[in-house]
Amino acid sequence: MILDTVSARQGLLASAKTVAMIGASSNPLRPSYTVFSYLRTQTPFDVTPINPTIAEIDGIKAYPSLKAYAQERGAPDIVDVFRKPSEVVAVVREAIEAGARAVWFQYGVINEQAIALANDAGLDVVVDRCIKVEWARMNGGLSTSGLNSGLITSRRR
Amino acid sequence: MQDRQFGFATRAIHAGTPPDPVTGSRVAPIYQTAAYVFGSTEQAAELFQLRSYGHIYSRISNPTVAAFEERMASLEGGLGAIAFSSGLAAQLAAVLTLAQSGDHIVSSQNVYGGTVTQFSITLRRMGIETSFVPVDDYAAIRAAIRPETKMLFAETIGNPSGTIADIEMLAQVAHDAGIPLIVDNTFASPALYRPIEHGADVVVHSATKFISGHGTVIGGVLIESGKFPWDNGRFPLLSQPSPGYHEKVFTETFGEYAFLMRARAEVLRDVGSQMSPMDAWLLLLGLETLAIRMRVHVENARKIVDFLKGRPEVAWINEPAMGSIFTFGIHGGRDAGRRFIDSLELWSHLANVGDAKSLVIHPASTTHSQLNDDEMRKAGVAPEMIRLSVGLEDADDLIWDLDNALKAAGRAELVEAK
Numbered sequence A: 001m002i003l004d005t006v007s008a009r010q011g012l013l014a015s016a017k018t019v020a021m022i023g024a025s026s027n028p029l030r031p032s033y034t035v036f037s038y039l040r041t042q043t044p045f046d047v048t049p050i051n052p053t054i055a056e057i058d059g060i061k062a063y064p065s066l067k068a069y070a071q072e073r074g075a076p077d078i079v080d081v082f083r084k085p086s087e088v089v090a091v092v093r094e095a096i097e098a099g100a101r102a103v104w105f106q107y108g109v110i111n112e113q114a115i116a117l118a119n120d121a122g123l124d125v126v127v128d129r130c131i132k133v134e135w136a137r138m139n140g141g142l143s144t145s146g147l148n149s150g151l152i153t154s155r156r157r
Numbered sequence B: 001m002q003d004r005q006f007g008f009a010t011r012a013i014h015a016g017t018p019p020d021p022v023t024g025s026r027v028a029p030i031y032q033t034a035a036y037v038f039g040s041t042e043q044a045a046e047l048f049q050l051r052s053y054g055h056i057y058s059r060i061s062n063p064t065v066a067a068f069e070e071r072m073a074s075l076e077g078g079l080g081a082i083a084f085s086s087g088l089a090a091q092l093a094a095v096l097t098l099a100q101s102g103d104h105i106v107s108s109q110n111v112y113g114g115t116v117t118q119f120s121i122t123l124r125r126m127g128i129e130t131s132f133v134p135v136d137d138y139a140a141i142r143a144a145i146r147p148e149t150k151m152l153f154a155e156t157i158g159n160p161s162g163t164i165a166d167i168e169m170l171a172q173v174a175h176d177a178g179i180p181l182i183v184d185n186t187f188a189s190p191a192l193y194r195p196i197e198h199g200a201d202v203v204v205h206s207a208t209k210f211i212s213g214h215g216t217v218i219g220g221v222l223i224e225s226g227k228f229p230w231d232n233g234r235f236p237l238l239s240q241p242s243p244g245y246h247e248k249v250f251t252e253t254f255g256e257y258a259f260l261m262r263a264r265a266e267v268l269r270d271v272g273s274q275m276s277p278m279d280a281w282l283l284l285l286g287l288e289t290l291a292i293r294m295r296v297h298v299e300n301a302r303k304i305v306d307f308l309k310g311r312p313e314v315a316w317i318n319e320p321a322m323g324s325i326f327t328f329g330i331h332g333g334r335d336a337g338r339r340f341i342d343s344l345e346l347w348s349h350l351a352n353v354g355d356a357k358s359l360v361i362h363p364a365s366t367t368h369s370q371l372n373d374d375e376m377r378k379a380g381v382a383p384e385m386i387r388l389s390v391g392l393e394d395a396d397d398l399i400w401d402l403d404n405a406l407k408a409a410g411r412a413e414l415v416e417a418k
Helices: A006-015 A031-042 A066-073 A085-097 A112-120 A131-138 B008-014 B041-048 B063-076 B087-098 B113-125 B138-144 B167-176 B250-271 B277-287 B290-309 B333-342 B373-378 B395-417
Strands: A018-022 A046-050 A078-081 A102-105 A124-126 B080-084 B104-108 B129-133 B149-155 B181-184 B202-206 B220-224 B314-318 B325-330 B359-361 B385-389
Touching (some): A006 A131, A018 A031, A031 A046, A031 B041, A046 A066, A078 A085, A085 A102, A085 A112, A102 A112, B008 B063, B008 B290, B063 B080, B063 B220, B080 B087, B080 B250, B087 B113, B087 B149, B087 B202, B087 B220, B087 B250, B113 B129, B138 B167, B167 B181, B290 B325, B290 B395, B333 B385, B333 B395
Parallel strands (some): A018 A078, A078 A102, B104 B129, B149 B181, B181 B202
Antiparallel strands (some): B080 B220, B314 B325, B325 B385
């Protein structure tokens, strides 16, 4: 299912525990590092880099592929994708094979074929969103920085 | 969690201020603190590297100020907002986020006198040049844009001329040239007009006016749409490695948040023109009634215009096409104008607008007195011009006062004629 509402994305983030991050970088200037570091230090997620070119990031072991991750760690809840749109159909195939619950395509990672493939296989799909921003939207981070979270509520949380 | 798109009045009351999660306080607490304890050295590092959200020091962010910022971002339909100590500080920050020495701005000439001096004196001394052009002369605007031009600037409703800018047209001209449109929306307020919905990229306000609504605060705010392509090659301050922040490339690391992140993490941090928590709290309170106040401001302004139209002492009226601030002239020039203002009982003679109280001023001798004759003419200020900011009192009382003052000005006119 395509998760195109705030509440649907919140449901996914509230219930997921593991995040396998495809294309996570160890370069602190890269957006993928910023998101990795945020998920690792500021959220309850168990986040793992999937990148064949590095051994670890900040002490967290990197796996060369989703297959290698799944063999050792089991199926990831969310596969978070930082890759060129042209390369993500293969990523979705790996995610389906690894038994992932959801595929999360980061900003600009838009490939209709990959989206349809994941959706048809019954995975939850988030497109053109940042997992860090969406977590922060629901957990007060955006509001802390004067950013428009879109949240209106009079209930105490 | 709701997916509903809430209306303007609802957001003016609720956006940015859910119940306080710690105490349950329904009103946003005033976090009157300079600094914030870090959870750990690792958490502190994440904050300083701009990788996580949180407060470090109230010059950069504060929870009460952030609540006001989020509410303004919601009301203007922006990605986010940053509050400042004044409207001019917000405007300066918008400039400094995009421009440096050697750069250039194209500005409407129908703008507030303080904006003219900020651009033409202070920024010029810093090496940033401004070309002033009529806000509706698109050929002149296009011709004024140079390779080093970083922004087109205009006021939704020109102060005090009342000139209405065609924001959609200006946005098109700016975007064709690869530059953003920055709009001062102070006189309209987001209750009457939201420039981002019409193509503007950055909105600035003097929050002192309708946003406060009660003349209690000097404040400013900047709202950004998040839609402008800051990586188009024209904005090296956003798309080149920043020596002020660990060689970060803002457009690369922050994507659509690049402008807001640099405006806060570098400009606000280095300029130090932050809003105080107490002021932010007063502005949050003011915003709760913005929609209803603007309705009555506009209603009262229409009644005042109708009254003035029937008066022989009135030489001309520049009817407001939008809002409740407008100008008129009375026969007898500068002296009659002075007698008129000195005879008012209920209207306050002061240099401000957008208050619940009705306000009056003579721009040529006050707000625009720093301008030379040519600049004054360009800004649309005539010597006999009187500017009214119509408040929320009973319209009949406001008209009673105007009636007495017009009679007093007119009587003296007759005496002098003899």
